[in-house]
Amino acid sequence: MMPDRWLEAHAYFRPLADLSAQVERAVAAIDVPDARIPDWEEYCADFLAGVPLLSSADAAIDLEPCGQMARALLERLASGPSWGSLAAEARALETELRREPQFSRRIADFLLGDETLTLPFPGLLRYVAWTATARFLRPVVNAFDGWRDETRWLRRYCPTCGSLPAMAQLAGVDPGRKRLLSCGRCSTRWQFKRTGCPFCDTDSQRLASVTVESGLRIDHCDSCGGYLKTYDGQGNETLLLSDWSSLHLDLIAYDRGLKRLAASLYDFQPGGTSGVEARYTN
Ligand SMILES: [Zn+2]
Ligand SMILES: [Zn+2]
Numbered sequence: 001m002m003p004d005r006w007l008e009a010h011a012y013f014r015p016l017a018d019l020s021a022q023v024e025r026a027v028a029a030i031d032v033p034d035a036r037i038p039d040w041e042e043y044c045a046d047f048l049a050g051v052p053l054l055s056s057a058d059a060a061i062d063l064e065p066c067g068q069m070a071r072a073l074l075e076r077l078a079s080g081p082s083w084g085s086l087a088a089e090a091r092a093l094e095t096e097l098r099r100e101p102q103f104s105r106r107i108a109d110f111l112l113g114d115e116t117l118t119l120p121f122p123g124l125l126r127y128v129a130w131t132a133t134a135r136f137l138r139p140v141v142n143a144f145d146g147w148r149d150e151t152r153w154l155r156r157y158c159p160t161c162g163s164l165p166a167m168a169q170l171a172g173v174d175p176g177r178k179r180l181l182s183c184g185r186c187s188t189r190w191q192f193k194r195t196g197c198p199f200c201d202t203d204s205q206r207l208a209s210v211t212v213e214s215g216l217r218i219d220h221c222d223s224c225g226g227y228l229k230t231y232d233g234q235g236n237e238t239l240l241l242s243d244w245s246s247l248h249l250d251l252i253a254y255d256r257g258l259k260r261l262a263a264s265l266y267d268f269q270p271g272g273t274s275g276v277e278a279r280y281t282n
Contacts, residue, residue, distance in 0.1 A: 006239060016244040016266070016278050019086065023128070026076040027135050033065040035140050040147045050155055052162035053144060054112060054186075061140065063111055067104025069132035070125070071097055077128070089121045090128075096120060111161075123281035127265045130185040133161075141188050150191035156198035158183040159190050164263040165198055166243045168219065168230040182231075184243045184264050199261040200224035210256075216246055218253050226261035227253045247278045 007017055038059040046056040053059050074097070077090035096119045097103050107129050110117045119125055134141075141160055153159050158181075166184025170177060180189045181198060196203040200223050207219040207228070215236070220227035229249045231240040239245050247268045250260060254268075268278040 006245065010245070010248065013245060013247070013278070016247070019280075020242065020244060022080060022086070023073070023077070023131055026073050026080065027131060029076060030069055030072040030132075032069065032135055035061070035065075035136050037140055037143045047148070047159070048152060050153075052158060053140070053160045055162055061137075063108035063133060063136075064104045066111060066129060066133040066136050067107030069136060070107050070129040071103065073128050073132055086124075089124050093119060093121050093124055121282075123265075123267070127280040130265060134185065134187045137186055141186060144188070148190075153190055154192060155190075156181070156192065156201060158186065158188050160188040161186040164261065165192075165228065166262050166264050167241055167246070168192070168198075168228045169234075169237070169241060170230060170232045171234050182241045184262070184266075189237075189241075197221035197224060197226060198228065199226035210252070212249050212252060215240060216249060218249050218258075220253070220256075220258050224261070225257070225259045227258040228262060229253075244278065 007014055038053065038061060043053065043056050043059040046058050047053075054061055054063065071094065074090045074094040078087055078094050080087060100106055100117075100119075106114075106117050107125075110125070111129055111133055137160065144160060148159060157164055161183060163183050163185045165181035167182045169180045169182055169189065171180055172178050177194070179192050179194045181192045182189050192198060193203065195207065197207060200221060202221060202223040207221055209217050209219045209230070211217040211232075215231060215233045217230050217232055218227050219230050229243075229246045231237070231246075233240070243264055244266045247266060250268050253260065265280055266278060267281040
């Protein structure tokens with residue numbers, strides 16, 4: 001499915017599609033330092049103990065280059081054609097970042113959960129910094145996919161960065177059909193049990209599901225009221241697992257009183273002429 005065809009049917013996503021395209025172009029234009037591939041044998045004990053790759057001292061992945069990349073991205077976005085208030089917000093954030101001593105180290109810590117970095121537009125910083133990080137980590141994530149025995153993880157959080165999933169995907173055909181969880185931050189996909197809720201770890205009840213449109217559905221849990229947007233197919237991962245392209249599912253879930261427990265870089269509000277207004281989180 002081409003994004004253009006998708007957008008014809010979902011015109012209210014045009015602003016987010018434009019934002020996403022603009023950020024992708026900016027990422028393609030900045031320098032990407034080489035990421036060192038960890039020694040998997042060194043990391044293995046932590047992996048078996050459930051320690052995500054980025055939290056493992058033995059894997060020793062340094063995210064400081066992501067801070068430099070995030071700043072380069074902000075500079076580009078600040079001077080580029082503006083998507084809504086994007087250029088102005090990027091400029092304000094970049095100006096503040098200049099005043100921050102050791103900003104790249106601070107951003108690396110921020111990515112791993114340090115809350116002490118107080119800057120304007122933290123949602124934009126999170127969005128830009130994780131976009132840079134996903135690009136930086138791409139060779140590591142690919143190598144990790146190749147090394148990892150999926151059946152030894154099966155945890156509800158991302159094996160690379162520790163985030164809760166943004167979405168799920170059902171891939172393959174029965175009897176070997178698998179459910180993968182998809183990380184909205186670092187873009188890792190990992191295997192999880194077919195039934196069961198990744199937010200409360202309940203396995204006794206199957207998730208109930210609502211099909212919204214061909215290929216996309218909402219699986220929800222009676223125990224915790226959480227839900228997971230699920231792409232029921234293969235081949236259109238880039239678009240349909242991007243999280244922003246299914247914010248209308250979040251709106252439907254919201255209308256049903258379900259709770260968004262997924263980790264997302266995007267936010268939405270009911271309202272506006274299109275029924276949904278969406279942007280990166282505040
Ligand atoms: Zn992740
Ligand atoms: Zn649950």
